[in-house]
Amino acid sequence: MRLDELAGKINAELVGDGAIEVSGVATLEAAQAGQLSFVSNPKYAKQLLTTNASAAVVSTAIKSDRLALLKAKNPYFAFRQAVVLLHGFRKHPHAGAHPATHIDPTATIGEGCIIYPGVFIGPRVRIGRDCIFYSNVNVYDDCRIGDRVIVHAGTTLGVDGFGFATEMGVHHKIPQIGNLVIEDDVEIGANCSIERGALDSTVIGRGTKIDNSVVVGHGTKVGEHCLFVAQVGIAGSVTIGNHVTLGGQTGVAGHLTIGDGATIGAKSGVSGDIEPKSVMLGAPVLEIRRYRRAAAIFKNLPELLERIKRLEGLANVEAPPEPRESES
Amino acid sequence: MRLDELAGKINAELVGDGAIEVSGVATLEAAQAGQLSFVSNPKYAKQLLTTNASAAVVSTAIKSDRLALLKAKNPYFAFRQAVVLLHGFRKHPHAGAHPATHIDPTATIGEGCIIYPGVFIGPRVRIGRDCIFYSNVNVYDDCRIGDRVIVHAGTTLGVDGFGFATEMGVHHKIPQIGNLVIEDDVEIGANCSIERGALDSTVIGRGTKIDNSVVVGHGTKVGEHCLFVAQVGIAGSVTIGNHVTLGGQTGVAGHLTIGDGATIGAKSGVSGDIEPKSVMLGAPVLEIRRYRRAAAIFKNLPELLERIKRLEGLANVEAPPEPRESES
Amino acid sequence: MRLDELAGKINAELVGDGAIEVSGVATLEAAQAGQLSFVSNPKYAKQLLTTNASAAVVSTAIKSDRLALLKAKNPYFAFRQAVVLLHGFRKHPHAGAHPATHIDPTATIGEGCIIYPGVFIGPRVRIGRDCIFYSNVNVYDDCRIGDRVIVHAGTTLGVDGFGFATEMGVHHKIPQIGNLVIEDDVEIGANCSIERGALDSTVIGRGTKIDNSVVVGHGTKVGEHCLFVAQVGIAGSVTIGNHVTLGGQTGVAGHLTIGDGATIGAKSGVSGDIEPKSVMLGAPVLEIRRYRRAAAIFKNLPELLERIKRLEGLANVEAPPEPRESES
Numbered sequence: 001m002r003l004d005e006l007a008g009k010i011n012a013e014l015v016g017d018g019a020i021e022v023s024g025v026a027t028l029e030a031a032q033a034g035q036l037s038f039v040s041n042p043k044y045a046k047q048l049l050t051t052n053a054s055a056a057v058v059s060t061a062i063k064s065d066r067l068a069l070l071k072a073k074n075p076y077f078a079f080r081q082a083v084v085l086l087h088g089f090r091k092h093p094h095a096g097a098h099p100a101t102h103i104d105p106t107a108t109i110g111e112g113c114i115i116y117p118g119v120f121i122g123p124r125v126r127i128g129r130d131c132i133f134y135s136n137v138n139v140y141d142d143c144r145i146g147d148r149v150i151v152h153a154g155t156t157l158g159v160d161g162f163g164f165a166t167e168m169g170v171h172h173k174i175p176q177i178g179n180l181v182i183e184d185d186v187e188i189g190a191n192c193s194i195e196r197g198a199l200d201s202t203v204i205g206r207g208t209k210i211d212n213s214v215v216v217g218h219g220t221k222v223g224e225h226c227l228f229v230a231q232v233g234i235a236g237s238v239t240i241g242n243h244v245t246l247g248g249q250t251g252v253a254g255h256l257t258i259g260d261g262a263t264i265g266a267k268s269g270v271s272g273d274i275e276p277k278s279v280m281l282g283a284p285v286l287e288i289r290r291y292r293r294a295a296a297i298f299k300n301l302p303e304l305l306e307r308i309k310r311l312e313g314l315a316n317v318e319a320p321p322e323p324r325e326s327e328s
Numbered sequence: 329m330r331l332d333e334l335a336g337k338i339n340a341e342l343v344g345d346g347a348i349e350v351s352g353v354a355t356l357e358a359a360q361a362g363q364l365s366f367v368s369n370p371k372y373a374k375q376l377l378t379t380n381a382s383a384a385v386v387s388t389a390i391k392s393d394r395l396a397l398l399k400a401k402n403p404y405f406a407f408r409q410a411v412v413l414l415h416g417f418r419k420h421p422h423a424g425a426h427p428a429t430h431i432d433p434t435a436t437i438g439e440g441c442i443i444y445p446g447v448f449i450g451p452r453v454r455i456g457r458d459c460i461f462y463s464n465v466n467v468y469d470d471c472r473i474g475d476r477v478i479v480h481a482g483t484t485l486g487v488d489g490f491g492f493a494t495e496m497g498v499h500h501k502i503p504q505i506g507n508l509v510i511e512d513d514v515e516i517g518a519n520c521s522i523e524r525g526a527l528d529s530t531v532i533g534r535g536t537k538i539d540n541s542v543v544v545g546h547g548t549k550v551g552e553h554c555l556f557v558a559q560v561g562i563a564g565s566v567t568i569g570n571h572v573t574l575g576g577q578t579g580v581a582g583h584l585t586i587g588d589g590a591t592i593g594a595k596s597g598v599s600g601d602i603e604p605k606s607v608m609l610g611a612p613v614l615e616i617r618r619y620r621r622a623a624a625i626f627k628n629l630p631e632l633l634e635r636i637k638r639l640e641g642l643a644n645v646e647a648p649p650e651p652r653e654s655e656s
Numbered sequence: 657m658r659l660d661e662l663a664g665k666i667n668a669e670l671v672g673d674g675a676i677e678v679s680g681v682a683t684l685e686a687a688q689a690g691q692l693s694f695v696s697n698p699k700y701a702k703q704l705l706t707t708n709a710s711a712a713v714v715s716t717a718i719k720s721d722r723l724a725l726l727k728a729k730n731p732y733f734a735f736r737q738a739v740v741l742l743h744g745f746r747k748h749p750h751a752g753a754h755p756a757t758h759i760d761p762t763a764t765i766g767e768g769c770i771i772y773p774g775v776f777i778g779p780r781v782r783i784g785r786d787c788i789f790y791s792n793v794n795v796y797d798d799c800r801i802g803d804r805v806i807v808h809a810g811t812t813l814g815v816d817g818f819g820f821a822t823e824m825g826v827h828h829k830i831p832q833i834g835n836l837v838i839e840d841d842v843e844i845g846a847n848c849s850i851e852r853g854a855l856d857s858t859v860i861g862r863g864t865k866i867d868n869s870v871v872v873g874h875g876t877k878v879g880e881h882c883l884f885v886a887q888v889g890i891a892g893s894v895t896i897g898n899h900v901t902l903g904g905q906t907g908v909a910g911h912l913t914i915g916d917g918a919t920i921g922a923k924s925g926v927s928g929d930i931e932p933k934s935v936m937l938g939a940p941v942l943e944i945r946r947y948r949r950a951a952a953i954f955k956n957l958p959e960l961l962e963r964i965k966r967l968e969g970l971a972n973v974e975a976p977p978e979p980r981e982s983e984s
Contacts, residue, residue: 213869
């Protein structure tokens with residue numbers, strides 16, 4: 001595709017020769033002549049001095065004499081548009097439901113869905129149009145799935161919640177009579193476990209994207225356009241707003257509320273409600289700047305202890321015995 | 329079912345009109361006339377003022393003029409009994425082993441088991457009676473499974489332990505000649521990985537319930553009636569007593585012992601033995617009140633540092649340079 | 657097998673009667689006459705006083721009058737050799753690809769591979785010789801797998817990376833046109849998710865061993881002979897050297913570099929580059945001795961606070977109000 005044509009289609013400003021042709025995309029390091037690359041962060045812009053790419057999608061502030069530039073306000077999105085135009089999405093090896101699937105006769109599946117081998121779809125499940133279910137996905141009974149939902153291999157939807165009533169020390173299973181509702185345009189990674197509600201529905205809102213090995217507990221309501229990075233674990237009965245980002249390995253305790261637009265950094269532990277638009281980090285989570293200041297002092301606790309000892313020496317008070325290194 | 333009949337069956341004290349009929353259960357918010365709901369925590373009792381439920385199972389201290397109450401000493405268990413009576417457990421779409429399973433001819437499976445499509449059961453596996461194995465469960469050779477065991481979709485039982493002997497920097501696989509023993513009434517969530525022993529058996533004791541995406545290492549012995557919440561990871565050769573609760577995302581290092589009745593909060597890191605009945609939290613774990621006090625001071629480390637600086641100023645000693653924010 | 661013959665084959669020094677025959681291996685507690693056991697740590701050597709084993713592989717410093725010893729410089733590796741000689745590896749229930757696999761006609765699989773039921777292998781995948789793919793493994797299109805690679809049940813290879821370009825609050829999927837390359841002699845546990853590259857290849861280097869439920873992000877390059885313990889999560893575009901060990905549940909943020917021979921303890925959070933041969937622990941990670949000292953003081957923060965208050969009292973300055981226990 002000619003660069004001038006591509007620039008028009010991805011809504012970018014062309015700086016360079018519009019007659020150059022590009023046939024595909026590659027990283028700055030790997031790109032060869034005839035390929036398009038990408039750089040948005042000025043810190044990586046020096047790689048433009050050595051790349052063999054014929055052109056690059058860049059942010060508006062970046063300049064280069066060596067190759068043609070496609071400048072865009074949102075260069076990552078413009079680059080994504082170029083990848084779609086030049087490469088497209090995966091061509092599936094079959095259409096519809098592969099014969100080696102196990103779809104209950106009471107389930108309904110919309111037009112245009114691709115169901116890979118080994119997928120199990122239980123009784124009364126309803127799946128919308130143009131969904132992709134990769135191999136060995138499991139869908140328990142009564143789940144409701146919207147349109148254009150992508151579910152990656154090995155993921156389990158609508159599994160029973162972890163609900164037991166304990167009597168005399170024995171845990172008795174509570175029938176999990178709710179279901180799971182996944183709205184349109186959701187994508188879920190591999191090996192995730194999304195529980196059904198105990199009494200009502202677990203809900204994953206429209207456009208939310210979930211990475212691999214994420215667990216969502218029973219009855220939790222997730223809003224629209226959230227991003228949950230790999231290995232996030234969310235307990236039951238949590239309410240999560242729209243546009244919430246949870247970093248990898250973060251955990252959220254049960255019955256909490258996380259407000260719209262909140263961002264929780266990786267490996268955090270959320271055990272209280274989170275205000276909308278908060279940016280939090282740590283276990284337990286703190287406002288991110290406070291967490292970073294506290295973590296910096298944590299690192300220096302040995303020196304802090306020495307300073308206290310010096311003050312005690314000056315004040316002529318006896319220091320208590322040394323703390324021993326933690327055994328557990 | 330009439331409330332007076334239900335009260336008798338779930339061993340609850342009826343306060344209200346026994347002739348009221350309930351046909352199902354729902355949350356306080358969603359319940360309609362003719363439905364039964366539940367509240368045990370007095371903090372949620374105010375929802376009784378607005379619910380449309382015809383009746384609710386409650387703890388003995390809760391009162392209401394608006395709807396009939398079924399009072400129980402263990403209201404959660406009484407409610408569970410009501411859910412079982414009014415809804416029952418899942419009706420499976422087939423009986424026995426589905427034809428699309430892969431069961432080794434040397435494996436034996438007891439009466440009343442339901443084996444979903446895509447399940448693989450390896451050589452010499454023995455499975456008791458009335459078990460449920462959901463779709464795409466994997467059972468390696470020689471596992472021994474008791475009666476009434478439930479295993480959710482995508483879980484792997486008896487996988488090789490992570491055992492390698494390193495010689496000259498190369499990791500050589502050690503044949504994992506042990507097996508996995510799962511006792512009666514165990515339930516295991518989706519996408520779990522329970523390893524076989526290297527030389528002997530990994531054991532999951534009677535009545536223990538395991539949530540999704542939990543990993544149990546080779547040779548670990550888990551006692552009876554434990555609860556492991558989602559994403560728990562237990563290394564190899566650990567000994568866990570009876571009635572132990574591990575919160576979500578908690579990790580336990582190898583070769584440790586956790587005593588009967590211990591409770592470890594979510595996201596904890598256990599790297600030493602734990603006394604029976606301890607209640608612990610944190611990474612590394614501390615007694616829970618000590619952890620909470622320390623974590624509260626952690627949050628205020630910036631202020632603590634200021635207080636030390638002020639004391640240094642008063643004592644006329646020079647403060648060391650500021651700690652920098654941690655880079656990693 | 658006679659002990660003198662075994663000693664020769666595993667390159668150990670025999671102390672005792674070479675005519676003794678052993679037929680298998682067992683733990684010191686479980687071993688019976690005619691069995692071989694193992695102890696390398698002198699702390700467990702007292703079990704030699706009570707074991708019924710006929711012989712044990714031990715480190716050179718350990719002595720016993722009760723049973724024959726096979727002394728080796730690397731006793732764990734010598735014991736592994738004995739397990740291989742006496743027990744061998746798993747005998748698989750079938751040869752080649754089981755009929756209940758789903759292998760795309762454009763995929764190629766080398767000689768000697770064992771492919772269990774339920775495995776899905778996508779278009780243009782290339783698999784080398786003598787690999788073992790356990791049940792319900794999923795391999796996305798274009799992956800390249802070396803020789804002698806073992807992949808345990810339920811694992812997903814080459815799944816799409818978590819790549820979205822956000823425009824006007826909506827996350828747009830970026831086609832993941834890279835692939836996954838797994839080199840020779842890699843072993844991957846159950847329920848792992850290894851992503852394909854967005855534009856180039858994700859690489860798992862020769863001899864690296866990965867435990868259960870590990871996630872590796874798109875475009876990450878892992879070196880040779882690494883060990884990743886269960887539930888490790890590595891983000892995208894990370895560069896990991898050779899002989900790197902990551903403890904269980906450790907997370908690594910995107911675009912970082914971890915040098916050769918580094919060891920990161922369990923449950924750590926890596927958010928900066930790591931020097932070769934570092935030994936690190938904590939979240940955020942610190943050099944391990946510093947982390948342990950800081951963690952020991954963390955445990956004693958309540959006492960530290962009291963010491964500061966006492967100094968403030970002596971200096972006659974007013975203490976600020978008590979920090980409250982963290983709510984979240």
